[in-house]
Amino acid sequence: MIGTPVAFIRGALAVLPLALANIPFAIAYALAAAAAGLSPLEAMGLSVFVFAGSAQFVSVGLIGAGAGPVALAGAVLLVNLRHLLLGAALAPALRGTALRHRFGLAAFLTDEAFAVSIRPLREGAGVPFLAGAEIGLFIVWQASVALGVLLGASWRFPAWVPFDMVLPLSMLALLVAVARGARDYGIAAIAGGVATVAALAGAGGFATLIGIGGGALAGAVWPEGARVRGPVATGMPE
Amino acid sequence: MTAGEFWLAVALMAGATYATRLPGLLLVRLLPGFLGRALAAIPPAVFAALAVPPLLVASTPAGPTFALRATMLVPAAVAWLVARRTGQAALGLGIGFVVALLMRLAAV
DSSP states (O other): OOSOHHHHHHHHHHHHHHHHHTHHHHHHHHHHHHHTTOOHHHHHHHHHHHOOHHHHHHHHHHHHTTOOHHHHHHHHHHHTTHHHHHHHHHGGGGTTOOHHHHHHHHHTOOHHHHHHHHHHHHTTOOHHHHHHHHHHHHHHHHHHHHHHHHHHHHOOOOTTSOGGGHHHHHHHHHHHHHOOSHHHHHHHHHHHHHHHHHHHTTOTTHHHHHHHHHHHHHHHHSOOGGGOOSSOOOOSOO | OOHHHHHHHHHHHHHHHHHHHHHHHHOOSOOOHHHHHHHHHHHHHHHHHHHHHHHHEEEETTEEEEOOOHHHHHHHHHHHHHHHHHSOHHHHHHHHHHHHHHHHHHHO
16 A cells, blocks of 8 residues: 555564454354344445444444444444544654555554554554555455355354354453453443443443443543553553 | 445444544544543443343343343353453353353253
């Protein structure tokens, strides 16, 4: 995208282990999408255009709960707000990068591409490294979703296969991956509890949003103690 | 949801995703502390808000009801433990799914 093919390939290779680890989740997304009633084309289209793993899971869960387009967009906006932090952390290393290149990089920015790129970028690896990591993950993720879509469309699974567990189990596994201690688990407990109460109160597709809002509010007022460094404690990989 | 509504939703979701990714890359100043903490809290909040209600809330003709079901809770607990102990989220997901499968098979 921005020249220097070697740096681009290095970025793609750097993200490969994380991309491979994401394959089960991509397949799980495709199966959850099928369970929510999405056609193979819809599951694939959502994945290609939105390209944000947790937001894809959220949207599939909400579609299954009967949410409309505006509620879906609101949920995805909330879920992806953390990308603000990723971009903010990358911004100093992108000083001098053309605006059009930043617009391009923004389309494919993910947690994984950020995680493997932030240090090389600070050490002068250059923007092509980040672009390679972003595109490398995009290709592996979409190929894996396509595999899951084919699997879901071509096999007729018996009724006792617990597809209803794919979403909660995936989310629990991802929770373990992002939680960094008691504070994060406390926030998760608040968010999960609030979402459950909202669901019991009949909030339907909005229960998730209400739970996320509760968790974010708890995070805003819950001090981070000794882990706070500088004006922003991101909790993101460095 | 009709096909038209679905693709409208996809367009809105894609726009929302892009709207969260671009501003950070254009930022020249740091975010205020409380906003940073709130944003950092969102990932665990998202995953918990999606994981917990399906495990604890059952749909009944009378509406959503609180329910403690071993077929839901045991696989979830196993998945969490495996992922936490091994540090492998995908392994936790896989083993949790197998446990759920075996428990459903035993109940058939």
